[in-house]
Amino acid sequence: MKKVIKIGLISLLVLAVISTIVYKAVNKAPSAELAQNEQVLEIFKAGGCIDCHTAEPELPFYAEFPVIGGMVKKDSQDGYKAFDITGLMAALENGAVADPVDLAKVEKVVLDDRMPMFKYYIMHWGSSLNAEERDIVLDWAKNARASLYADNVAEAYANEPIRPIAEELPYDADKAALGYMLFHDTRLSLDNTVSCASCHDLSTAGVDNHQYSHGVDDQLGGVNAPTVYNAVYNFVQFWDGRAKTLADQAAGPPLNPVEMASESFDQIIAKLEQDKEFAAEFAAVYPDGLTEANITDAIQQFEYTLLTPNSRFDKWLRGDAEALTAEEIEGYELFKKYDCATCHNGPIAGGLSYELMGHRNEYFAERGLEMTIEDNGRYKETQLERDRHRFKVPGLRNVEHTWPYYHDGTRITLEDAVRDMGYYQSDVKMTDSEVAKVTAFLKTLTGEHQGFAITTTNSVDDIYGHDDEHDDEHGHDDEQ
Numbered sequence: 001m002k003k004v005i006k007i008g009l010i011s012l013l014v015l016a017v018i019s020t021i022v023y024k025a026v027n028k029a030p031s032a033e034l035a036q037n038e039q040v041l042e043i044f045k046a047g048g049c050i051d052c053h054t055a056e057p058e059l060p061f062y063a064e065f066p067v068i069g070g071m072v073k074k075d076s077q078d079g080y081k082a083f084d085i086t087g088l089m090a091a092l093e094n095g096a097v098a099d100p101v102d103l104a105k106v107e108k109v110v111l112d113d114r115m116p117m118f119k120y121y122i123m124h125w126g127s128s129l130n131a132e133e134r135d136i137v138l139d140w141a142k143n144a145r146a147s148l149y150a151d152n153v154a155e156a157y158a159n160e161p162i163r164p165i166a167e168e169l170p171y172d173a174d175k176a177a178l179g180y181m182l183f184h185d186t187r188l189s190l191d192n193t194v195s196c197a198s199c200h201d202l203s204t205a206g207v208d209n210h211q212y213s214h215g216v217d218d219q220l221g222g223v224n225a226p227t228v229y230n231a232v233y234n235f236v237q238f239w240d241g242r243a244k245t246l247a248d249q250a251a252g253p254p255l256n257p258v259e260m261a262s263e264s265f266d267q268i269i270a271k272l273e274q275d276k277e278f279a280a281e282f283a284a285v286y287p288d289g290l291t292e293a294n295i296t297d298a299i300q301q302f303e304y305t306l307l308t309p310n311s312r313f314d315k316w317l318r319g320d321a322e323a324l325t326a327e328e329i330e331g332y333e334l335f336k337k338y339d340c341a342t343c344h345n346g347p348i349a350g351g352l353s354y355e356l357m358g359h360r361n362e363y364f365a366e367r368g369l370e371m372t373i374e375d376n377g378r379y380k381e382t383q384l385e386r387d388r389h390r391f392k393v394p395g396l397r398n399v400e401h402t403w404p405y406y407h408d409g410t411r412i413t414l415e416d417a418v419r420d421m422g423y424y425q426s427d428v429k430m431t432d433s434e435v436a437k438v439t440a441f442l443k444t445l446t447g448e449h450q451g452f453a454i455t456t457t458n459s460v461d462d463i464y465g466h467d468d469e470h471d472d473e474h475g476h477d478d479e480q
C-alpha cells in the first residue's frame with residue numbers, strides 16, 4: 001500500500017516537472033534581439049489574439065465539431081465584436097505608431113491578465129502571457145504612448161491615458177475671425193433665424209442642453225448635439241463619423257432640412273454677397289471670395305480656437321499635486337479600473353474611436369423607447385452589421401455642463417450617465433459612492449476658454465421644468 005502511494009507521488013512529481021519544462025519551452029518570451037514591436041507581434045501571434053479579434057479568423061479544425069466548435073466560434077465572434085486587432089497587428093508589423101485606443105485596450109487586458117482567455121490557453125499551451133511577456137507588452141505600450149503624446153506632463157504621469165489639452169493649436173487668425181462671424185450668422189439658414197451658435201452657444205458649453213435640437217421652424221432633430229468645444233480633437237465628426245474634417249462637417253447643417261434648411265450654398269452666398277462690407281472683408285482674406293469651400297474653411301479655422309485648456313485635471317497632470325482632491329483622484333483611479341479609459345482616452349477623453357453602445361450589456365432593449373434611425377450609429381454610413389449601434393465616443397471635457405447625455409439625450413444628470421456607462425459598457429454595478437467619485441473626477445475636466453471658465457447659463461429646471469408629481473405636491477414651499 002505504502003509503495004503504491006510512493007510510486008503515485010513520484011509519477012505525479014515527474015509529470016509536473018515534465019509539463020513545467022514543456023510549458024516553459026513552448027511559452028518562451030521572444031528573442032531580445034528583436035525590436036520591441038516585433039517582440040509584441042510574436043507574443044500576440046502566439047497568444048492567438050488574431051483567432052478571436054479579426055473579421056475572418058482562421059479557425060482550428062475542431063471549430064466544425066459539435067458543442068466545442070460552437071464555443072470556439074462564439075468566442076471568436078464575441079472577441080471580434082469587442083475588439084478588432086487588425087490595425088494594431090499591422091502597426092506592429094510595420095513598426096508604425098499604434099492607435100491610442102488600441103493601445104489603451106491591450107494595455108488594460110494585459111494589466112488585468114484577462115487575455116487570452118483561460119479556456120483558450122488551457123487548450124493552447126504557450127499562448128498565455130508569462131511575466132516576462134507581460135512586461136514586454138506593458139513596456140512597449142508605455143513607449144508607444146510616449147511617442148504618441150509629446151506633451152509636457154509631469155514625469156510621474158507620463159503614461160496616463162488622458163492627456164492635457166493644448167493651450168493653442170496653429171490657426172489663421174484672419175480666417176478664424178471670419179469663421180467666428182459666420183458661426184454666429186443666421187443668414188446661413190433659410191429664414192435667417194438659426195445660426196450655428198443657436199445649437200452650439202459658446203456660453204452654454206457649446207451645446208443647447210436639449211435632448212434634441214430645434215432648427216428652422218422649430219423643427220426637432222433626432223440626435224443630441226455634441227459640443228463644438230475641442231471638436232478639433234475628434235478623429236471624425238458626428239456621432240456616426242460621416243464628416244472627416246470640421247470643414248466637411250460645417251457644410252452639413254446649413255443644408256440640413258431640419259437644422260438651417262437652406263436650399264444650396266449658392267443661396268447662402270447670394271445673401272452674404274448683398275452685404276458689401278462683409279463680402280469685401282471676406283475677399284481680403286480669401287482672394288476667390290465667398291465659396292462653399294472658403295466658408296467652411298473659415299468656420300474650421302475658427303473651431304481650431306475652441307479649446308478649453310487649464311482644467312484642474314490638466315494642472316494635476318502637469319505636476320500641480322494640489323489641483324485635485326483625494327476624492328477626485330480616487331474617482332480617476334476608478335475610471336481607469338472600470339475600463340472607462342479604454343474608450344475615453346487622449347486629450348479629450350474620447351473622440352478617437354467608434355465603440356458599441358452596449359459593449360457589455362444590451363442597451364437598446366432596456367431603454368424603453370422606440371428605435372430610431374440614429375440608434376444605428378456608424379452602421380448608417382457603412383451598412384456593416386458590426387457597426388450597428390457603434391458611435392464615435394464623445395469626449396468628456398466640460399461634460400458637467402453638456403447635459404443631457406448620450407446620442408439619444410436620455411440621461412439628464414451626469415451621475416446617471418456615469419452609473420449607466422458602468423453597467424452597459426463595463427459590466428460593473430457601481431455603488432453610489434463610486435458614482436459620486438467618478439463624477440467628481442469628471443468635473444475636474446472642465447476648462448477655460450479665453451480665460452473664462454466653461455459653464456452653461458441654462459438650468460436643468462428651466463429646460464425640463466417641474467412636471468413630475470413630486471414637484472407639484474411640494475413645490476417651492478419646502479425650500480424656504
Ligand code: HEC
Pocket residue numbers: 043044047048049050051052053074075076078079080082083105106109115116117120339342
Ligand atoms: C478564444 C478567443 C480569444 C483569444 C485567443 C483572445 N481574446 Fe481577447 N477577447 C475575447 C472575447 C470573447 C472578448 C470579449 C469578452 C471579454 O472581454 O472577456 C475579448 C476582449 C478583448 C479586448 C477588449 C476588452 C474590453 O474590455 O474592451 C481586448 C483588448 C482583447 N480581447 C485583446 C486580446 C489580446 C491582446 C489577445 C492575445 C494576447 C486576445 N485578446 C486573445 C476572446 C479572445
Ligand code: HEC
Pocket residue numbers: 183188194195196197198199200213214215216221223224225226227228231234236237238239240246249250251253254258259260299
Ligand atoms: C439645429 C441645431 C444645429 C445647428 C444649427 C448646427 N448644429 Fe452642429 N450639431 C447639431 C447636432 C444635433 C449634431 C449631431 C449630429 C449628428 O451627429 O448626426 C451636431 C454636430 C456638430 C459637430 C460635430 C461634433 C462632434 O462631436 O461630432 C460640429 C463640429 C458642429 N455640429 C458644428 C456646427 C457648425 C459649424 C454649425 C453651423 C454651420 C452647426 N453645427 C449648426 C446641431 C446643430
Ligand code: HEC
Pocket residue numbers: 335338339340341342343344354355356357359391392393394395396399402404405406407408417418421422423425426438
Ligand atoms: C466600450 C467603450 C466605452 C467604455 C468602456 C465606456 N464608455 Fe462612456 N461612452 C462610450 C460611448 C460609445 C458613448 C456614447 C454612447 C451613446 O451616445 O449612446 C459614451 C458616453 C459616455 C458619457 C456621456 C457623454 C456625452 O456627452 O453624452 C459619459 C459621461 C461616459 N461615457 C462616461 C463613462 C464612464 C464613467 C465609463 C466607465 C464606467 C465609461 N464611459 C466607459 C464608450 C465607452
